Amino acid sequence: MPLLIDLLSWALILVGGAFGVIGGIGLLRLPEFFSRIHAASITDSMCAPCIIAGLMLQSGLTLVTVKLAFLVVFLFLTSPTASHALAKAALHGGMDPGRTRRLDGEAEG
Amino acid sequence: MDTVVDILLLAFLAICAISILRLRDLFAMTMMFGLFSLISAGLFTTMDAPDVAFTEAAVGAGISTILILATLAQTSRREQATPARSKLVPLAVVWVTGAVLIYGTADLPAFGDPEAPVHNHVGPHYIQESGKEIGIPNVVASVLASYRGYDTLGEVVVVFAAVVGVMSLLGLRRRPPGLRPARGKPDPNDVLKVIATMVVPVILLFALYVQFHGEYSPGGGFQAGVIFAAAIILYALVFGLDKARQVIPPKVLNRLPAVGVLIYGGVGVVTLLLGGNFLEYYALAEDAKTAQHMGILFIEIGVGVTVASVMLLIYFIFSERGRGKRPDEENSDGDGDGDGDGEGAVSRDAGGTA
Numbered sequence: 383m384p385l386l387i388d389l390l391s392w393a394l395i396l397v398g399g400a401f402g403v404i405g406g407i408g409l410l411r412l413p414e415f416f417s418r419i420h421a422a423s424i425t426d427s428m429c430a431p432c433i434i435a436g437l438m439l440q441s442g443l444t445l446v447t448v449k450l451a452f453l454v455v456f457l458f459l460t461s462p463t464a465s466h467a468l469a470k471a472a473l474h475g476g477m478d479p480g481r482t483r484r485l486d487g488e489a490e491g
Numbered sequence: 492m493d494t495v496v497d498i499l500l501l502a503f504l505a506i507c508a509i510s511i512l513r514l515r516d517l518f519a520m521t522m523m524f525g526l527f528s529l530i531s532a533g534l535f536t537t538m539d540a541p542d543v544a545f546t547e548a549a550v551g552a553g554i555s556t557i558l559i560l561a562t563l564a565q566t567s568r569r570e571q572a573t574p575a576r577s578k579l580v581p582l583a584v585v586w587v588t589g590a591v592l593i594y595g596t597a598d599l600p601a602f603g604d605p606e607a608p609v610h611n612h613v614g615p616h617y618i619q620e621s622g623k624e625i626g627i628p629n630v631v632a633s634v635l636a637s638y639r640g641y642d643t644l645g646e647v648v649v650v651f652a653a654v655v656g657v658m659s660l661l662g663l664r665r666r667p668p669g670l671r672p673a674r675g676k677p678d679p680n681d682v683l684k685v686i687a688t689m690v691v692p693v694i695l696l697f698a699l700y701v702q703f704h705g706e707y708s709p710g711g712g713f714q715a716g717v718i719f720a721a722a723i724i725l726y727a728l729v730f731g732l733d734k735a736r737q738v739i740p741p742k743v744l745n746r747l748p749a750v751g752v753l754i755y756g757g758v759g760v761v762t763l764l765l766g767g768n769f770l771e772y773y774a775l776a777e778d779a780k781t782a783q784h785m786g787i788l789f790i791e792i793g794v795g796v797t798v799a800s801v802m803l804l805i806y807f808i809f810s811e812r813g814r815g816k817r818p819d820e821e822n823s824d825g826d827g828d829g830d831g832d833g834e835g836a837v838s839r840d841a842g843g844t845a
Contacts, residue, residue, distance in 0.1 A: 466683075467680075
């Protein structure tokens with residue numbers, strides 16, 4: 383049983399880590415602002431909860447697990463909101479999601 | 492393993508510092524400063540100093556980022572180009588200073604050396620005796636609030652002095668003369684409002700937990716005050732400054748920093764009147780540990796009140812100034828938020844660095 387829990391928690395942590403790397407690659411490689419927000423929000427909504435779930439399995443039924451559960455809830459509420467606010471601010475600031483406008487100011491159109 | 496983490500974090504710190512130097516966009520710089528503080532907080536955590544890490548994350552990455560952003564909203568987003576001068580003299584000064592500092596570190600005891608003077612002075616006494624003398628589990632709290640009560644009082648007075656300085660420079664008026672409120676309503680942001688209504692009470696509750704649980708876990712008045720202020724600032728960002736002003740009326744808020752310092756100093760005066768020394772809590776109650784508990788609780792409340800109200804006041808003063816526009820600026824920059832400028836600046840930057 384402890385082996386199963388260990389395996390499961392390591393699987394979750396590795397999956398979370400993989401999502402973190404994917405989000406990082408997306409943040410660097412995707413062409414324009416809004417798709418980059420999408421990449422960054424993967425880190426928020428998949429990477430962090432997966433890693434925290436893995437840690438919860440490691441810590442067992444303790445106060446630490448309760449605190450980690452609070453963290454997951456907080457992240458689930460705030461991270462997508464932050465992405466939303468970012469996208470909305472960019473839209474408000476005149477960025478056009480329809481056109482692929484490069485962030486570095488080249489290649490308009 | 493710890494060494495690998497340390498090396499990675501320190502490398503990130505160095506990258507952050509270098510990119511802050513190379514950036515010209517003040518907005519991006521502010522974000523890098525926040526990141527720098529967060530990484531420092533991570534480093535403190537790996538060194539088993541959660542109290543310091545907590546403060547660094549709350550103050551460095553949280554509040555000061557918000558305050559710098561509030562300042563940027565009133566000034567320019569771009570750093571002004573400095574005229575080209577000879578770089579030889581500054582370079583020489585930096586190299587000499589750096590060499591002296593590195594030479595100086597050669598005499599320091601090695602990191603974690605048990606024979607280092609810092610581990611043989613009052614440190615062992617605090618670690619071994621604070622459980623008996625003060626009776627609270629968090630040694631950091633007993634050092635800060637009891638053994639070193641004078642120093643903490645000094646820190647609170649410094650925070651108080653900061654807000655007095657800001658007030659005397661920027662004024663207590665709601666809006667400086669010549670400024671009128673910016674036109675146009677910001678569009679309604681329902682998602683943010685729903686989430687903020689859910690999150691703000693939790694943050695306030697957490698601030699109270701950090702405040703009153705500071706004797707048992709990392710935390711205390713400084714961190715609690717900053718978290719409390721952050722909750723109200725979040726409310727102000729989402730619902731508008733006027734709504735937030737209704738939560739704590741200016742009349743009350745303007746007096747709270749002084750009230751906090753008075754609570755702290757008042758505890759000291761009370762101990763004097765009860766026959767002890769200044770801030771010697773043993774005079775407060777019969778039982779030594781109860782007395783220490785009471786003293787620490789009261790002064791932490793004083794710290795929390797001062798820090799929370801000072802952070803809020805500085806934020807309110809900054810952002811109220813930024814809200815208006817002078818009539819003569821209105822003509823040059825019609826739409827009122829200068830987004831067009833940002834785009835141009837970005838492309839200029841790309842041209843310059845390429």
